[in-house]
Amino acid sequence: MKLAAAKVPVSTVWTSSDAPRDLDAAAVAAVPDVAAWAKSMTTETRLGLHGRTLTQLLFAEPVLVRSEKGGWSEIVAPWQPSSEDALGYPGWVPSAHLGELPSAATSPVAVKVPTAALTAEPGSGALTELSFGTVLASTDHADGFTQVALPDGASGWLADDVIRSVEEPSTPEDRIRLGSLFLGLEYLWGGTSAYGLDCSGLTHAVSRVLGQRIPRDAHDQADRLEPVPLDEVRPGDLYFFARPGQQIHHVGFVSAEGMLHASETGKVLENEALLPERRETLVAAARL
Template identity: 85%
Template sequence: MKLAAAKVPVSTVWTSPDAPRDLDAPAVAAAPDVAAWAKSMDTETRLGLHGRTLTQLLLGEPVMVRAERDGWSEILAPWQPSSADELGYPGWVPSAHLGELPVAATDPIAVRVPTAALMAEPGAGAVAELSFGTVLASVDHADGFTKVALPDGGFGWLDDDATRAVQEPAKAEDRIQLGSLFLGLEYLWGGTSAYGLDCSGLIHAVSRVLGQRIPRDAHDQAAALEQLPVDEVQPGDLYFFARPDQKIHHVGFVSAQGMLHASETGKRLENEALTPERRATLVAAARL
């Protein structure tokens, strides 16, 4: 296997090279436009992503490449722990989305706003739009901007107002504040970016910004995190849901209103009271 990194702002991970449909072309292009792709889909076409998409990689995220075929790379994403493979979340991405690892890997900062402009120089025009949850190594600082290391030996600059030091201590209320940035965002199966999130993608992305690496999928999150009684939860904790004799299928942040979560395809990220149906399938809680 060889090491690589995502060199595009968002790369969607697929179940196989044959999984993308014609309408998914913007997502698998050499220079993907994930925002346009997400905007183009209605509920029916979003439902069609089930069994096709798995997760997403963000700029600079490392991967291990274990095979290449017809312009595609079979990868493992170690920043996204998974029971499917002990080395990281498995799947396929276009090989054009991958480059060499950044030259630096220290003092990481995370994009803490929905999208941030990546600049060639401080205060210059944007050369790319980076998603919430993007984590890059900082190598210099000047006048309210941070220089970051990029794949293939490049560098760029981010406004300090758009970033957060990964090592900065996190509070429970930070999870609700960051998750609330996406209220109204339409659910996207496999989404971990500002252009669409699924339930566990929301939890994973917020945790990444706050410096905590947790599994990608809800059932793996429940297995890995500190369990606590459902009646002892506090805002910022997690609720997990499952149907009888089934594995956990849904997760959300406990909130003062009830739960902040990405509901399901056809719905939008919301902060609402638990419905009777939700309470009937509430099976566990955990603390980050």
């Protein structure tokens, strides 16, 4: 195995190299346009991602490459803990999406807004747009901008007002505030970026910005996080849902209104009261 890092803003992780459909071409291009890909899909074609997509890598996220075949790399993502593999979340990505790890790995900062302009110099034109949840090592600071280490030995700059130190203390209110940035965003199976989120992608991405590395999937989050009785939950905790005799399939943030969550395909991220049919499947809660 070798170490690598995502060198594109968002790389979708697939179940296999032949999982993408023709309509997924923008997501698997050497320079992917995940925003355009997500916008192009209907509810029906989004449903077709089940069994095809698994998760997403964000810019500079490290991976272990297990094998390479036909322009694709079999990887595991250690920043996304999973019961599927002790080393991280497994799957396949286009090899063109991977580069060398950034040279620095200290003083990490995270993008705390939906998208942020990465520039070559402070205040210059954007090189690319980075998604919420992107974590980069900071190496310098000047005039309201922070220099960050990039894949393949490069460097860039981000405005201070779009990032936060992942070492900065956080509060439960921060989880609700950050999650609420995406109210109205359409659900995307396997999504962990500003262009589409699934339920556990939302809780995972928000936690990453706040310096907490939690499992990628809802059932793993329930297994590994601190349990809390359902009658003792408070805003910022997590609710988990499962049908009788089945694995946990849904997660959301407890909120003053009820729950902030990315609802299923065909719906959008919302902050709403827990309806009776939702309460029937509420099985557990956890505290971050």
